Amino acid sequence: MKITHYEINKMPIKVIDEAFDHELLLENYRYIRKCPFYYFDYSYFDDPNAKEPVGNGTQWIHPIQLEDAHKYPIFESYQNIIKKETSFESLERSHINCHFFGDIRNPHIDKGQINGLLFLTPEWQPEWSGEIIFYENKKAALVLEPLPGRLIIFNGKTLHKGGVPSKSSTMPRYTLTTKFLTP
Ligand SMILES: [Fe+2]
Secondary structure, three states, rough: OEEEEEEEEEEEEEEEEEOHHHHHHHHHHHHHOOOOOOOEEEEEEEEOOOOOOOOOEEEEEEEEEEHHHHHOOHHHHHHHHHHHHEEEEEEEEEEEEEEEEOOOOOOOOOOOEEEEEEEEEOOHHHHHHOOOOEEEEEEEEEEEEOOOOOOEEEOOOOEEOOOOOOOOOOOEEEEEEEEOOOO
């Protein structure tokens, strides 16, 4: 396991690599390929103090019911790492996102929460793109590749944009997103 610390706008970003076995990522991938996804409409904000959203978007998501979380092959290991690496034990909600080439993503914040973002696609080539971008003063400040099994823990108030895979990608960019209840 390899841990790298960053800081954007005085808020920490923790990146955990090589924490998940490749076989576990493959097994989990086979499982989530059979899960139903629906096209979800949402509004997004780019400023924690804004009263009105800056825009609307759509994305494919698969919500995880916490009572079913044990069925996902990777979930137990994921929760163990979260318990070890953060002070958060309670998950507020979890879902899996699925991004394809041609999707649209916008810089946004997730109000008042700590986020866990785990890249679930078991293979990722650099030319497939899909990097997540974190912004400082609305300028790109940190770019992270969606490496298989990479886990990013960050404050949802940090402006960020999920990456869209390039035309050459042959697998969708699956991510497990978890919001944690802040103490
Ligand atoms: Fe987000």
